Amino acid sequence: MKYIDPHIHMISRTTDDYQRMAQAGCVAVTEPAFWAGFDRSSAKGFFDYFRHLTEQEPRRAADYGIQHFCWICINAKESEDVGLSREVIQLIPEFLDKPNVLGVGEIGLNKNSRNELAIFEEQVAVAAEYGQLILVHTPHLEDKLKGTRLIMDAVERNGKIDPGRVLIDHVEEHTIKLVLDRGFWAGMTLYPETKCTPQRAADIIETYGSERIWINSAGDWGPSDPLAVPKCQIEMKRRGHADATISKISFDNPMTFLGQCAKFRIDG
Amino acid sequence: MSSTCPMSCKQTIDAYFMEHRAKLLDIAAFLDRIDRSAAEASEPEDFRMAAFREALGVLSESEPHRAKRVLEVFSDPSNNPIESAAGMKGAYGACAG
Numbered sequence: 115m116k117y118i119d120p121h122i123h124m125i126s127r128t129t130d131d132y133q134r135m136a137q138a139g140c141v142a143v144t145e146p147a148f149w150a151g152f153d154r155s156s157a158k159g160f161f162d163y164f165r166h167l168t169e170q171e172p173r174r175a176a177d178y179g180i181q182h183f184c185w186i187c188i189n190a191k192e193s194e195d196v197g198l199s200r201e202v203i204q205l206i207p208e209f210l211d212k213p214n215v216l217g218v219g220e221i222g223l224n225k226n227s228r229n230e231l232a233i234f235e236e237q238v239a240v241a242a243e244y245g246q247l248i249l250v251h252t253p254h255l256e257d258k259l260k261g262t263r264l265i266m267d268a269v270e271r272n273g274k275i276d277p278g279r280v281l282i283d284h285v286e287e288h289t290i291k292l293v294l295d296r297g298f299w300a301g302m303t304l305y306p307e308t309k310c311t312p313q314r315a316a317d318i319i320e321t322y323g324s325e326r327i328w329i330n331s332a333g334d335w336g337p338s339d340p341l342a343v344p345k346c347q348i349e350m351k352r353r354g355h356a357d358a359t360i361s362k363i364s365f366d367n368p369m370t371f372l373g374q375c376a377k378f379r380i381d382g
Numbered sequence: 383m384s385s386t387c388p389m390s391c392k393q394t395i396d397a398y399f400m401e402h403r404a405k406l407l408d409i410a411a412f413l414d415r416i417d418r419s420a421a422e423a424s425e426p427e428d429f430r431m432a433a434f435r436e437a438l439g440v441l442s443e444s445e446p447h448r449a450k451r452v453l454e455v456f457s458d459p460s461n462n463p464i465e466s467a468a469g470m471k472g473a474y475g476a477c478a479g
Contacts (some may be wrong), residue, residue, distance in 0.1 A: 115451075168459045194468055225467035225470045227465070227466055229467065230467060231463050254472075254473040255456065255475045255476075256456050256458050257458055257473055257475070258453075258457065259453070259454065260458045260459075287449040287450040287453055288451075320386040320387050321386060352397070353389050371476045
């Protein structure tokens with residue numbers, strides 16, 4: 115069954131992963147800008163990273179018949195440094211015009227600090243000014259519930275953002291209803307230890323439905339699985355879910371949300 | 383909770399019992415391992431384990447949405463941003479209070 119992985123950090127993955135993903139049915143990926151595992155020392159490091167996301171990675175994906183799209187931002191883990199963050203934010207507009215850039219992301223919070231929140235709000239303002247989609251990273255573990263609330267409040271405070279153009283990612287059982295009830299889209303990240311398993315993702319769909327929800331692997335340089343999306347498809351199939359439901363969360367819903375950006379088109 | 387899983391109760395148990403039996407034993411062995419580990423007599427219980435034990439209590443309740451409530455046990459209940467995240471990157475898995 116074909117699928118889209120709408121959140122995966124292919125810069126951290128090998129070409130073997132592209133091959134295995136293509137064999138498993140992946141037709142497109144979207145790659146948010148994120149933390150490299152260490153703090154970069156200058157905005158120039160981000161400039162090169164954004165060039166990688168907009169020039170190099172699409173070529174690498176194309177070798178395996180996978181379309182590559184991306185999101186540009188400064189991530190939450192480096193946004194405590196407000197000065198550096200504002201330099202990076204100034205770089206964002208020139209990349210928003212690139213053909214594979216879908217919007218601003220993954221912006222969000224990590225430890226729910228005042229600086230993180232300020233930089234988040236400034237990037238929401240950039241998205242509003244340029245009419246961009248937003249992909250939001252919510253904090254990990256004990257910080258997620260509080261951070262998700264702070265994030266939704268901040269987006270609503272902006273006043274110019276349609277929640278239907280914002281996807282709040284890494285939801286779990288305690289945050290998904292809050293997100294959906296306020297009109298946002300919700301992403302479930304399938305991580306082996308710290309987020310949802312394919313089984314729990316299937317449970318969440320059975321509990322909260324399949325409207326405005328997608329699944330993703332968020333595969334990166336840490337313990338993660340670039341084949342998590344097809345594994346969730348198999349889990350749902352095993353339980354007897356209809357192909358239409360499985361396709362909805364792994365292909366149709368990403369198409370609907372991402373299709374709000376005119377640059378997002380799946381070939382063939 | 384309404385029946386939204388296409389599998390019957392017996393099918394669900396058949397499919398998942400062994401896997402979750404093993405996970406339950408992992409938790410039991412983990413708690414035994416802590417008991418065998420050296421600790422100062424006056425050392426207060428680690429905040430993560432206090433939350434862990436509270437979460438274990440949720441598992442034996444009969445109400446639905448156990449996963450949601452377990453996650454809430456581990457969550458920071460405060461509402462306001464912290465002053466600074468300087469030097470902080472990771473998470474602990476439970477709230478220090």
